[in-house]
Amino acid sequence: MSGSVAAGAVPAVRVSGVRKAFPVKGGGETVALEEIDLTIERGEFISLIGPSGCGKSTLLRVVGDLVAPSAGSVEVNGKPAARARLDRDYGMVFQAPVLFDWRSVEANVRLPLEIQGVGGSERDARVREMLELVELGGFAKHYPHQLSGGMQQRVAIARALAFQPALLLMDEPFGALDEMTRERLNAEVLRVWARTGTTVIFVTHSIPEAVFLSTRVVVMSARPGRISDVIPIDLPQPRDEETRETDRYYELVTEVREALRAHHGPAAGSVASLERARAEGGIG
Amino acid sequence: MSAPAVSAGARPSAAERVGARLVRILPPLLVFVAILVIWELLTAGPGRRVIPAPSAIAAAVGTDQALLWRSAQATLVEALGGLAIGTFAGVAIGFATARWATARDVLLPIAIGASTIPLIAIAPIVNNWFGVLNPLSKMMMAALLVFFPIVINVTRGLVQVQPAALELMRSVAASPTEVLVKVRIPNMLPFFFTALKVATTLAFIGAIVGEYFGGTSDVLGRVVLQSMSNGKFAVAWAAILIGAIGAMLTYVVVVLVERVAIPWYTALRGDEA
Numbered sequence A: 001m002s003g004s005v006a007a008g009a010v011p012a013v014r015v016s017g018v019r020k021a022f023p024v025k026g027g028g029e030t031v032a033l034e035e036i037d038l039t040i041e042r043g044e045f046i047s048l049i050g051p052s053g054c055g056k057s058t059l060l061r062v063v064g065d066l067v068a069p070s071a072g073s074v075e076v077n078g079k080p081a082a083r084a085r086l087d088r089d090y091g092m093v094f095q096a097p098v099l100f101d102w103r104s105v106e107a108n109v110r111l112p113l114e115i116q117g118v119g120g121s122e123r124d125a126r127v128r129e130m131l132e133l134v135e136l137g138g139f140a141k142h143y144p145h146q147l148s149g150g151m152q153q154r155v156a157i158a159r160a161l162a163f164q165p166a167l168l169l170m171d172e173p174f175g176a177l178d179e180m181t182r183e184r185l186n187a188e189v190l191r192v193w194a195r196t197g198t199t200v201i202f203v204t205h206s207i208p209e210a211v212f213l214s215t216r217v218v219v220m221s222a223r224p225g226r227i228s229d230v231i232p233i234d235l236p237q238p239r240d241e242e243t244r245e246t247d248r249y250y251e252l253v254t255e256v257r258e259a260l261r262a263h264h265g266p267a268a269g270s271v272a273s274l275e276r277a278r279a280e281g282g283i284g
Numbered sequence B: 001m002s003a004p005a006v007s008a009g010a011r012p013s014a015a016e017r018v019g020a021r022l023v024r025i026l027p028p029l030l031v032f033v034a035i036l037v038i039w040e041l042l043t044a045g046p047g048r049r050v051i052p053a054p055s056a057i058a059a060a061v062g063t064d065q066a067l068l069w070r071s072a073q074a075t076l077v078e079a080l081g082g083l084a085i086g087t088f089a090g091v092a093i094g095f096a097t098a099r100w101a102t103a104r105d106v107l108l109p110i111a112i113g114a115s116t117i118p119l120i121a122i123a124p125i126v127n128n129w130f131g132v133l134n135p136l137s138k139m140m141m142a143a144l145l146v147f148f149p150i151v152i153n154v155t156r157g158l159v160q161v162q163p164a165a166l167e168l169m170r171s172v173a174a175s176p177t178e179v180l181v182k183v184r185i186p187n188m189l190p191f192f193f194t195a196l197k198v199a200t201t202l203a204f205i206g207a208i209v210g211e212y213f214g215g216t217s218d219v220l221g222r223v224v225l226q227s228m229s230n231g232k233f234a235v236a237w238a239a240i241l242i243g244a245i246g247a248m249l250t251y252v253v254v255v256l257v258e259r260v261a262i263p264w265y266t267a268l269r270g271d272e273a
């Protein structure tokens, strides 16, 4: 797509000096992001992790040009974020799948292509390919309400990939799913990432998930939201179930956990306990 | 798109579907017949009753066939005309209020205010404005009643869209027209049909109340009034029942159109209403 020509030294994402403050009713403001600098190379898989309210979603939305930063700038493939959005460089997956009830699975996946003006047989072929990619080839004619939550989220992923975005932004896409489904979808996302070579920014609350998926984990701290650590994940590719059992994997999980704890003791504890509760099925 | 067909793995045959439908229709049908029988038993025979027997009403339909048929047609035209006018105006204003915040601030309070005016109070005025002998005056009565639920629901359906859906459309750089056509209008349709179903009944009420306040004689409302004053209660009841049947048939038509227009919604709701 657009941008694929401008390869080379241009990073996929360059966030410089971004600040985001939301005005509060009755005066004052909430500072969600402060002094954010982050450069992401092409083909990286970046996870954002940090305590609730530290500004992960806000950062993702600033990068995706869904909200404007109060200060600083975001460049995607060497272009301002707004330009990149109009060039359709983004694929977004939200926490909830956000499917349209009135569209069949294939029609939901087709939506971005309709808007982009891709037509005819190319469009149909691409929709079929994306559905195969998330292993939903047999459900093209189904409607969202006939699918499970995990299947719906896979449809949303197929839709985000439909116009082969240069940058895939995912905000806790598997937060509402059980551990088994989540692990399966993690493997699926990695497979898609390896095949398409897109750059991914992935928000999560789960340390193991962040370590398993990423090339780098970006650790954020709260009030105001800042980047407190960037931890490179040097686990070999491709990753699979065995990766989760290696010593290096455990070391990195511990390293991320300690990075979270270092900058905000109690908050990191709450993330860890939230994660434990999720693993035990306490939090849906 | 029937959900049970999916879970069962195989589609039921046509015969099975007809059978299933009969099973569903049967209980209300039996109750209806039972009511008729009890009504007949309580009211048949000599003497004056508050309500005439079903057999007497049926006989009245036979003797006054021509008058009732003419009146039914006239009232149907008034009600359907009013339904069309009210729906059209309601949809138009609904789009305007959804599109422009200022329109919402100005028009919605007026619509709400207008809806609180008792229909009876303005019926003579509306008759006067549009001509008491002109069917348009009855159509306007019906349209007034129809208008309000349509405006409110169309506006609501266009405005109450998941914020995440709008963000999704923004992320793919959709134009405002695409957001309207691909998100807001499909989102609005179930709201619209819900309002339209209520509106069918309201259209008949509006038209018949308008008729009570004067106009041509061969309309259901006048037939009710005149037969009552002449002591022909069976004819009056025949006219009332014919009006009810007209409203019911219109309702059924709307339900059928809804099923064709938004099959995904009826499947999602999983009922047959």
Ligand SMILES: Nc1ncnc2c1ncn2[C@@H]1O[C@H](COP(=O)(O)OP(=O)(O)OP(=O)(O)O)[C@@H](O)[C@H]1O
Binding pocket: A022, A023, A030, A031, A032, A050, A051, A052, A053, A054, A055, A056, A057, A058, A059
């Ligand atoms: N639209 C908004 N208006 C006002 N304040 C907002 C808005 N969006 C976010 N905030 C504030 O910005 C801060 C960061 O919010 P954000 O949603 O980015 O956190 P998060 O890291 O994604 O949290 P979580 O892990 O719970 O999703 C919070 O204090 C929140 O209250």
Ligand SMILES: [Mg+2]
Binding pocket: A056, A057, A058, A171
């Ligand atoms: Mg968030």
